[in-house]
Structures are given as structure tokens and as C-alpha cells.
Amino acid sequence: MDVAALRQSWAQFSAAGPEAAKYFYATLFVLAPEARSMFPTNMSYQEDKLLAALGHIVSHVDDERELTAFAQRLGADHRRFRGTDRQGREVPLGEWHYVWVGQALLATLERFLGPRWTPQLRAQWAAAYEAVTRLMLTGAAQAERTSPPYWEAEVLAVQRRRADVCVFTVRPNYLCEFLPGQSLPVQVPQLRLWRYLSPANAPRPDGTIEFHVRAAGRFSTHLVRRLRVGDRVLLGSPLGAALSSYDRAPESPLLLVAGGTGLAPLRAVVEALRQGQGRMVTLVVGAKTPDDLYDDRAIRELASGWPAGGWLRYVPTVESGWQWSGAVGRAVDTALRLGPWRDTDVLVCGNPRMTRDTVGALLASGVPAERILAESYDHSLYPPLAGGVADAARDFTGSGAR
Numbered sequence: 166m167d168v169a170a171l172r173q174s175w176a177q178f179s180a181a182g183p184e185a186a187k188y189f190y191a192t193l194f195v196l197a198p199e200a201r202s203m204f205p206t207n208m209s210y211q212e213d214k215l216l217a218a219l220g221h222i223v224s225h226v227d228d229e230r231e232l233t234a235f236a237q238r239l240g241a242d243h244r245r246f247r248g249t250d251r252q253g254r255e256v257p258l259g260e261w262h263y264v265w266v267g268q269a270l271l272a273t274l275e276r277f278l279g280p281r282w283t284p285q286l287r288a289q290w291a292a293a294y295e296a297v298t299r300l301m302l303t304g305a306a307q308a309e310r311t312s313p314p315y316w317e318a319e320v321l322a323v324q325r326r327r328a329d330v331c332v333f334t335v336r337p338n339y340l341c342e343f344l345p346g347q348s349l350p351v352q353v354p355q356l357r358l359w360r361y362l363s364p365a366n367a368p369r370p371d372g373t374i375e376f377h378v379r380a381a382g383r384f385s386t387h388l389v390r391r392l393r394v395g396d397r398v399l400l401g402s403p404l405g406a407a408l409s410s411y412d413r414a415p416e417s418p419l420l421l422v423a424g425g426t427g428l429a430p431l432r433a434v435v436e437a438l439r440q441g442q443g444r445m446v447t448l449v450v451g452a453k454t455p456d457d458l459y460d461d462r463a464i465r466e467l468a469s470g471w472p473a474g475g476w477l478r479y480v481p482t483v484e485s486g487w488q489w490s491g492a493v494g495r496a497v498d499t500a501l502r503l504g505p506w507r508d509t510d511v512l513v514c515g516n517p518r519m520t521r522d523t524v525g526a527l528l529a530s531g532v533p534a535e536r537i538l539a540e541s542y543d544h545s546l547y548p549p550l551a552g553g554v555a556d557a558a559r560d561f562t563g564s565g566a567r
């Protein structure tokens with residue numbers, strides 16, 4: 166395989182950006198009209214995912230271990246998508262879907278590479294795509310032995326903590342195993358949209374899962390305003406490795422810094438740690454005002470029930486608040502005043518700006534990048550592409566900021 170040729174042509178192709186992605190999907194839907202039902206009406210998010218996934222594959226095409234892991238994870242995750250056949254019946258993703266995608270990809274490359282698209286380059290791309298397809302199908306087959314393509318979950322409880330914040334609990338029809346800090350793709354069938362939400366609890370004996378959502382787009386606004394007890398949602402397989410690596414140094418203290426509903430996966434981590442032998446944990450939760458601390462009561466209850474031999478120090482922080490007696494300022498500034506943290510693992514989760522600023526301040530204070538496990542609570546991102554453990558801090562600073 167001519168890796169240099171693939172990467173050079175990808176650099177030329179990706180310069181077209183969204184235009185190339187739009188052409189790809191238009192071509193796909195002409196080749197296979199029945200595939201259209203597998204995608205949402207608004208394709209902008211899907212177009213971004215396509216470019217990100219292809220870019221990741223091309224950049225690691227000569228790294229067999231990473232390419233295999235990513236492609237198989239991608240194949241397992243794609244089992245949740247359903248299309249329709251020519252008779253209008255719902256069917257799972259099959260090999261013929263990959264054939265259509267391959268044809269559309271080659272046609273799109275030809276369109277945007279123009280005279281640079283030679284028979285030799287076409288053969289290189291076709292071989293690379295076939296190899297990735299085999300890995301994805303293998304990943305799907307392996308996952309089929311251990312988990313369903315998706316879980317159907319009933320909504321058991323809905324709490325609207327604020328006008329724009331909803332906390333809801335679901336019960337899947339089968340046990341859905343996940344690690345604290347991971348994300349699950351969630352779909353409201355009426356919208357045909359999949360978005361990633363992080364469970365706000367450690368795995369429970371009854372299998373129920375709690376999610377925290379702030380209204381920020383069509384999907385999240387639907388959940389905040391319209392979700393009701395008894396509704397049904399779909400859950401895909403859990404993804405994400407950065408925050409779920411919180412227990413890699415179980416004897417050392419841990420600092421957690423959360424912003425907004427980025428608290429959810431960190432609260433799951435706190436619950437998991439409470440079930441252990443006791444560990445020194447500091448949780449700093451940032452908000453604009455005291456009213457934005459939507460889960461304050463639950464966190465205080467967790468802190469009061471911390472096991473003997475360890476402690477949970479909970480420090481809510483607001484940027485402004487009338488008669489507020491607690492910490493004032495950014496969450497990261499409060500955390501740094503409680504430090505130093507040079508020998509402590511730090512988990513950071515919030516919106517992209519909060520995460521980037523927090524990681525930057527931690528690095529400037531002397532916390533090594535490998536100590537920081539960071540994830541942006543931005544569900545337009547595809548978790549398999551969200552930064553890994555050691556690389557997460559670098560992804561949120563400098564030219565790699567997301």
C-alpha cells in the first residue's frame with residue numbers, strides 16, 4: 166500500500182471540507198436511495214463525522230494496531246444503524262451498505278482530485294477501503310456475540326432542574342454494561358438522531374441509568390422540553406476511554422473539575438469510587454450562578470456518605486452570586502488554590518471552551534500533560550475520536566484545540 170500517495174491525496178481532498186462531504190452523501194443517496202432513512206434530516210453533523218473518521222483512518226493507515234482497534238470499534242458501533250430495503254422493510258447494516266459507501270467514496274475522490282485521480286491511485290484507495298471494511302465487519306461480528314446492536318430503554322423518571330436542564334432515568338430492556346466516564350449514543354426515535362450522553366451514575370444493580378442534559382440543540386432541547394415518563398429511547402454501545410481511565414493509580418489522590426452538565430461523567434466516577442476502599446478525591450464544580458449548580462444536593466449527599474479511610478472534598482464555585490458564601494471565580498482557579506496537583510491525576514469535563522481553558526491553566530501550573538484526563542462535553546464530537554489519556558491535554562491546547 167502506497168501510504169504516501171494516500172495521505173497526499175487525502176490532504177488535497179480534505180481541503181474541500183464540507184463540500185466534499187455533501188457530494189459524498191448526495192452520491193450515496195443516488196446509488197442507494199434506501200440508505201437515506203439511516204440518516205437525520207440535517208446532515209451537517211454527519212458530514213463532520215465522516216471527514217473526522219476518514220482523516221483518522223488515513224493518518225493511521227500504517228499503524229496496524231491503531232487502525233484495527235479503531236475500525237473494529239467503528240464497525241461494532243455502526244450495528245445500531247438501521248435502513249430499509251427496496252420493499253420498505255427495516256434491515257440492519259449489511260455488507261451491501263459498505264459496497265455502496267465504497268462506490269460513493271471513490272466517486273467523490275474522483276470528483277475532487279480531478280486529473281490527480283489516476284488508475285493507480287484509485288486501486289490504492291479501493292484496497293485501503295476494502296481492508297477497513299473487513300476490519301469493521303469483523304468488529305461488528307465480534308460485538309454481536311456479547312451485546313445487542315442497541316438497547317431499548319424506558320424512561321422511568323424526568324426531573325427538570327432548571328428551564329434548560331433535565332435529569333432523566335431510563336431502564337434498558339437488557340443489562341447495558343458501561344464504565345464510569347464513558348458515553349452512550351442515545352436516540353429519540355421520533356428525531357432519528359443519535360447523540361452521545363454520559364451516564365451520571367456508576368453501574369447499578371437494577372441496571373437503571375441517569376443522564377443530565379442541557380438544552381443546546383434540537384436533540385437536547387427535545388429531551389429537556391418534551392421527554393416524559395413512559396417514553397422510549399434507544400441506547401448504543403458505550404464508547405470513550407479518557408475519563409474511564411480514572412482508576413489507573415488507585416492509591417493516589419484524584420482531582421475532578423467539572424463545568425455545567427460535564428458534571429455527569431465525573432459524578433459517575435465519584436459514585437464508583439465511593440464503592441471502593443476510600444480514596445482522597447476533590448471535586449470542583451463550576452457554574453455561572455448558584456442556580457446553575459443543578460445537582461448540588463445529590464453531590465452533597467455523596468460527600469456525606471463517603472467511606473471511612475478517604476474523603477470527598479466538594480467545592481462548588483460560581484462566577485457571580487448574590488450573598489454566595491462559597492468559592493467565586495472559575496472552577497480551575499479554585500482548583501489551583503487547593504493544590505498543588507503535580508503528582509495527582511486530574512479529570513476535566515465541560516464545554517469545549519471550559520475544557521480548553523482548564524487544561525491550559527493546569528499545564529501552566531506545572532501539572533504534567535500525562536496526568537490530565539480531559540474530555541469535552543460536546544456531543545457533536547464522535548467519542549471514538551475524542552482524545553486518549555496521554556494525548557487529551559495536548560488536544561485541548563495550542564493548534565490542536567477543538
